Amino acid sequence: MRYLALAGVVGMLGVAFGGVSAAPVVITRDAPDLDRWMYPFNSSSVGTRPGASCFGALGQTELAGFTFDERDAQVLVGFDLSADVPADLCRYRITQATVRIAVTTDGAFVYDPTIDARETYFGEAMLPGGVADGDAGRPIEMFGVGYRNGFDAGSFVETSSFGPMIAWRVRNAFATDYASGVPRDVSNSLVDGLSVTAFAVGTTTVVSPGAVVPANTDFRFDLDVMNPDVDAYLRDAISGGKLRLAIASMFPAESGGGGGPGTGAYPTFYMKENIFGAGRRARLSLTIEPCIEGDVDCSGVVDVDDLNIVLSDWLGSGDGDANCDGITNVDDLNLVLGNWLSVG
Known part of the structure; x- marks a missing residue:
């Protein structure tokens, strides 16, 4: 639930910076x-x-x-x-x-x-x-x-x-x-x-x-x-x-x-x-x-699914590693939030 709540806050803030692919x-x-x-x-x-x-x-x-x-x-x-x-x-x-x-x-x-x-x-x-x-x-x-x-x-x-x-x-x-x-x-x-x-x-x-x-x-x-x-x-x-x-x-x-x-x-x-x-x-x-930056699951849009994957894999080295540097951390979270709702 806390993942969804965080996603809701992000959505209300209107974060959408445009993804790069x-x-x-x-x-x-x-x-x-x-x-x-x-x-x-x-x-x-x-x-x-x-x-x-x-x-x-x-x-x-x-x-x-x-x-x-x-x-x-x-x-x-x-x-x-x-x-x-x-x-x-x-x-x-x-x-x-x-x-x-x-x-x-x-x-x-x-x-x-x-x-x-x-x-x-x-x-x-x-x-x-x-x-x-x-x-x-x-x-x-x-x-x-x-x-x-x-x-x-x-x-x-x-x-x-x-x-x-x-x-x-x-x-x-x-x-x-x-x-x-x-x-x-x-x-x-x-x-x-x-x-x-x-x-x-x-x-x-x-x-x-x-x-x-x-x-x-x-x-x-x-x-x-x-x-x-x-x-x-x-x-x-x-x-x-x-x-x-x-x-x-x-x-x-x-x-x-x-x-x-x-x-x-x-x-x-x-x-x-x-x-x-x-x-x-x-x-x-x-x-x-x-895939566009931040689109962890390569679905074509940076959304709550990507956020949940990052948070679920926190400090791990799995699917949440959005920047592929070997660990899921704040850099990956920022990559997802920085490209929120980007489509590509």
Whole structure:
């Protein structure tokens, strides 16, 4: 109640000085700083392949002593952000994050822009309770990247090893949905019983859903920046200066090898080493909008909610730290009161 009372006093005093906000930070890249095929049998051309495919290995619980991840072949793309993020960036909103990348394959797979229920994969995965898929094809999904065996976004490079062995649950870099801020491995979400939310699904305007996809078709991945897990992952990437993303799918792999039985109907993407990759390799567009000064919760207005956050976090180092100096104190209170009712 005392917080609301203080806000009322401020309102009666008519404090409104006009907030200050910086211009949006727009980061664009026409090529990745890192791209890599994360596939256990990719040992002869690590980080230098002109193309990288993504497919699944469902229903393979054991093959000659090895078991493959359900999301078997994954494609990693990475962008270094440190040079583009202002050193004094404090409170901000991520309003847009898009990755584009084109396929090299011609007529190899059918376009599906929709998420398929996990039960539609159960038949291929030899799990009970499967249902039919209501549309043709499988979606191409984008996730964050998690690490194991001592690696992180800074130490895992194009030439880093896939993992200690050819098996499932061992890859050093893996697709993650960053659920509740935890970089869990979603490579085996079916058998693990995980309900997974992708960061984005690949879409294109070149063909209609259900149609065969021609070569050089550009796919667009609009990351769901309104998803708190995606937002948290992107903020960690911005803070660390390295954005790493994984493209994955569960298209059936090629028959007679390559990860298990299947049709071979899956996409292959341009890598930056491809001599024909200009305008087709992975590209990034990321927009960061700094919040107005004093707008602690980035709601677009400096109001009682911001005041309450500051007072609740007093002498702490949490959300009430309006000026991002590491502690919530009188400077933050003054910043809120000095910009009271500012809109931006």
